[in-house]
Amino acid sequence: MKTIRIGTRDSELALWQANTVKSKIESLGYKAELVPVKSTGDIILDKPLYELGITGIFTKTLDVAMLAGKADIAVHSMKDVPTLLPKGIVKAAVLKRAPSEDILVHKGNTAFFEGNGTIATGSLRRKAQWLHKYPQHQVEDLRGNVNTRLQKLEDNSWDGAIFAKAGLERIELTPENHTVLDWMIPAPAQGAMLVVAMENDTYTKNILAKLNDEDTDICTHVERDFLRTLEGGCTAPIGALATIENNVINFKGGLFSLDGKQKLIVENSIAKESFSNFGNICATNVLNNGGSELMKKIREVLKPKSTNE
Numbered sequence: 001m002k003t004i005r006i007g008t009r010d011s012e013l014a015l016w017q018a019n020t021v022k023s024k025i026e027s028l029g030y031k032a033e034l035v036p037v038k039s040t041g042d043i044i045l046d047k048p049l050y051e052l053g054i055t056g057i058f059t060k061t062l063d064v065a066m067l068a069g070k071a072d073i074a075v076h077s078m079k080d081v082p083t084l085l086p087k088g089i090v091k092a093a094v095l096k097r098a099p100s101e102d103i104l105v106h107k108g109n110t111a112f113f114e115g116n117g118t119i120a121t122g123s124l125r126r127k128a129q130w131l132h133k134y135p136q137h138q139v140e141d142l143r144g145n146v147n148t149r150l151q152k153l154e155d156n157s158w159d160g161a162i163f164a165k166a167g168l169e170r171i172e173l174t175p176e177n178h179t180v181l182d183w184m185i186p187a188p189a190q191g192a193m194l195v196v197a198m199e200n201d202t203y204t205k206n207i208l209a210k211l212n213d214e215d216t217d218i219c220t221h222v223e224r225d226f227l228r229t230l231e232g233g234c235t236a237p238i239g240a241l242a243t244i245e246n247n248v249i250n251f252k253g254g255l256f257s258l259d260g261k262q263k264l265i266v267e268n269s270i271a272k273e274s275f276s277n278f279g280n281i282c283a284t285n286v287l288n289n290g291g292s293e294l295m296k297k298i299r300e301v302l303k304p305k306s307t308n309e
């Protein structure tokens with residue numbers, strides 16, 4: 001029997017995700033092994049992500065390994081995956097979503113919420129939404145994998161730092177002192193895992209199809225369509241979350257100015273079977289209600305840089 005080779009980065013979160021897929025493949029009665037690959041996103045830590053000028057920094061090295069025939073599949077945090085996949089690489093499964101929320105990890109004293117706080121994040125989306133809600137606060141840049149960021153928070157005088165709840169839970173590192181940011185719109189596809197395979201690898205694709213969660217697949221499709229239509233190749237502070245209840249998709253998306261002062265929100269629902277163009281409809285709604293002007297301003301500042309989160 002062919003062994004499915006899973007390309008993976010070596011961060012604790014990436015390994016957890018790759019091992020989870022390995023176990024699921026083995027539970028179906030097939031063989032799988034991990035192939036470690038180093039990613040530039042994990043190596044360059046001194047610059048904000050959006051300044052690195054590379055799209056899909058976390059995923060590119062694994063794409064290269066797959067295209068070079070060194071790995072059959074890769075497991076990604078779906079929010080780190082560019083909305084257009086490289087030629088020859090296709091979506092093979094979207095796993096059932098873990099919690100989608102962001103959380104603030106702090107140091108026990110929450111008085112800063114009411115006063116002059118300093119919180120750390122490397123994400124434009126988190127920064128903009130934080131400053132919108134807490135305009136008197138400072139936001140500092142914070143890079144690195146989840147473990148590195150937790151360590152940096154401990155080593156610095158910041159009051160808190162923002163993380164994806166799913167990422168901390170997966171590696172069982174959620175600190176006791178934290179607040180779930182249920183008001184913050186998560187990154188498109190946050191909490192979901194995407195497994196990609198080679199387009200021509202029917203054997204592997206047929207196995208992975210059994211791992212696909214239909215509702216998560218649909219929701220992340222809507223969120224990523226919203227992102228793709230809105231940003232048009234540039235990275236802006238954009239959040240999106242779709243959920244399904246009683247066969248209805250409920251969607252909330254937001255575009256923010258970099259300083260968080262401006263906020264354009266769309267909330268919309270549609271029957272589940274009409275999901276295919278829904279993200280684009282929601283994005284067009286934002287673009288027609290001030291979003292085009294705001295995106296133009298954001299592009300002038302960020303251009304020619306672009307990356308995900």
Ligand SMILES: NCc1[nH]cc(CCC(=O)O)c1CC(=O)O
Nearest residue numbers: 077163164166167190191192309
């Ligand atoms: N930006 C890096 C990243 N990519 C995926 C996750 C966590 C898992 C997920 O959101 O699906 C994280 C960590 C974080 O944002 O705190």
